[in-house]
Amino acid sequence: MKTAVIHEWLVTYAGSERVVEQILNLYPEADLFSLVEFLPDALKGFIQHKPAKTSFLQHFPFANPRFRQYLPLMPLAIEQFDLSDYDLVISSNHAVAKGVLTRADQLHICYIHTPIRYAWDLQQAYLQGAKLNRGIRGFLTHAVLHYLRLWDLSTANRVDHFIANSHYVARRVWKTYRRSAHVIYPPVDVDRFQPCAQREEFYFVLSRFVPYKRVDLIVSAFNRLGLPLVVIGDGSEGKRVKSMAKSNIQFLGHQPDVVVVDYMQRCKAFVYAAAEDFGITLVEAQAAGAPVIAYGKGGATESVIHEKTGILFPEQTVESLVEAVKLFESGSYCFDPEYLRHNAEKFAPEHFRKKLFQFIEQKWTVFCRGMA
Template sequence: MRAAIVHDWFQGFHGAERTVWELLPLFARQPDVFTFHAARELLPAPLARAIVRESRLARLPGVRQRGHNPGRWRWLLPYMPIYFERLDLASYDVVVSSSHACAAGVRTPVETLHVCYCHTPMRYVWMPDADSERVRGPAALALRAAAGWLRRWDLRASRRPDVYVANSTAVAARIRRFYGRDAVVIPPPVAVDEFHVRAERERDHFVWVHRLVPYKRPLEVAEAFRELPDLRLTMVGIGPLAGELRRMLPPNVTLRGWIEREELVELLATAGGFIHVGEEDFGMSMVEALASGTPVVALRRGGALDIVRDGVDGVLINPPATPAAIRRAVREAASASWDPNVLRRRAEEFSAGRFRERMAALIATRISSGPVR
């Protein structure tokens, strides 16, 4: 059986890219990977070698990404639907599209099983208000100009997969709302085995690890700790809000740039709590904190509702995530008693092994039932 995996783009080795990495072992024969653009030097070598095609336009000098320098290939978004529609996938028995943009729009023969693992329907065309804090400047203007056409194309393309898999119940609800399609919920793979529980913890020390962008709420989180002088916060991240954040930091808050994964593992293992108050499609970092035996303070929206049970795995905040609301939740988390082993067992429900088991069972069931189109 020949399999292909189609992924929007590889700009690093983050949540969506790790999902593709965990899809590779599902097939006895190495799948071919198709994408629009790949920063191969940031990927594990076997994954980089599996990529058989990417856009020639996206690889042009001055356009392609080099290392962590983002390049300008995202400006080609209006061309991406054409690129993915023209991919020749006729020789494959199974196609898995890993999509948060255009990859789900590939065309496959009737006899080919097409499973779409949907990280979210295109935010910038279906949720422009919610996405306004993620995309700004000239890129936002270009997206608004193309939004109508992209929305119509995306709705047509949503009929092509045989089955949708959503990474959370929140995303499944969006798929139903925007596409009129049902979706099976299979959480994405989290490398829980890379994290460990330590007996010694600093209960007064909280951790925030995210991009310094508005929807992650770094300014609100830092401001919340201004009136928590007996607690400490370490913020880890880079992004456009770095300068503003540094100018307003309270004395009990430390801001660091990005750190190596090994240091992150130790930071989470010794922390008294982890803060994640941005609305996410899923939110792998919350699972990583739980895998370290660390309770999570999260927003009661999006993927957090699948991960954090209020009072069991952490504390949920009703939106909006104001400094006062964050402060109350942090106080509650700091004063409660948490069993790190219970938190760890919760994280194991989202392991890479569980993800592979669920996806393999779904694909096997759909293959045995035959074509549905």
């Protein structure tokens, strides 16, 4: 079967790109499509140095790095891809990839990382964070997102089978599209980390500084606690969050992978306050033997075992996080690095590939029978 793999944009190597990497490992002869591709040569290994077939957005002014500003044109752009030569279409979707046009004699399987966050359940948080919730710009943004929701809802019917990256996302897929989704957890490169038993006296945060990640909540909590906290990451909220912090909090900005691994393997615990779709860093922390202190909603409840690999705090508030850290500090629980590592290994790439291959092959067999 001739296969096409569709991803929204190829500009970095993050969680959704790791899924694309494993899909291409399963189907190395597949052709790759993306709205834009601005990967530096050093990162192209995960797509096997394939030439991605891009859309007209690739050539628009300032598309690199401001391609997101062309969001209103992305539905049109994704529909321009000619997939008529392919038998199997696999889309990796967190925005518009599932909107590609296919025929009845083509099988379209969508691995969905999330329904479009900024158009659906996190619209208000994104608009407030970008200061687009009022005025003429706010009105126009609301109008664009309204159009995007209508288009996004209609494109759910273009997918034959959905695969969600967590049960939390599967529930959101049902809520948004009234479509069922099979759950296959995303691949996590656990072998990057060693489960160190000797932990140092600092807590650790690795995150983008965007509103829904709630790094500000963590900073406020550690301002109260006075405990040492190291923060790696950057983003639009960086300046505001840094201005809040007291001297016990250290910001390192963006760091290379070797530095991230080092801090993850040495920290006393990893702290996370977002309601995440899955949360790859939560699994990475456990792979490094670091207990997790995380908000008990979303993907965290599916990868963190409360009181065994971490502590889940019940409310997304400063008070709730402070109480969780105090409980951790009390020594009431003993977190075994080897047990944390064992839990993390359930999310290793080989498990992802095996489950994804079995799912696709089963659906392909049934599809072919129906076409006979």
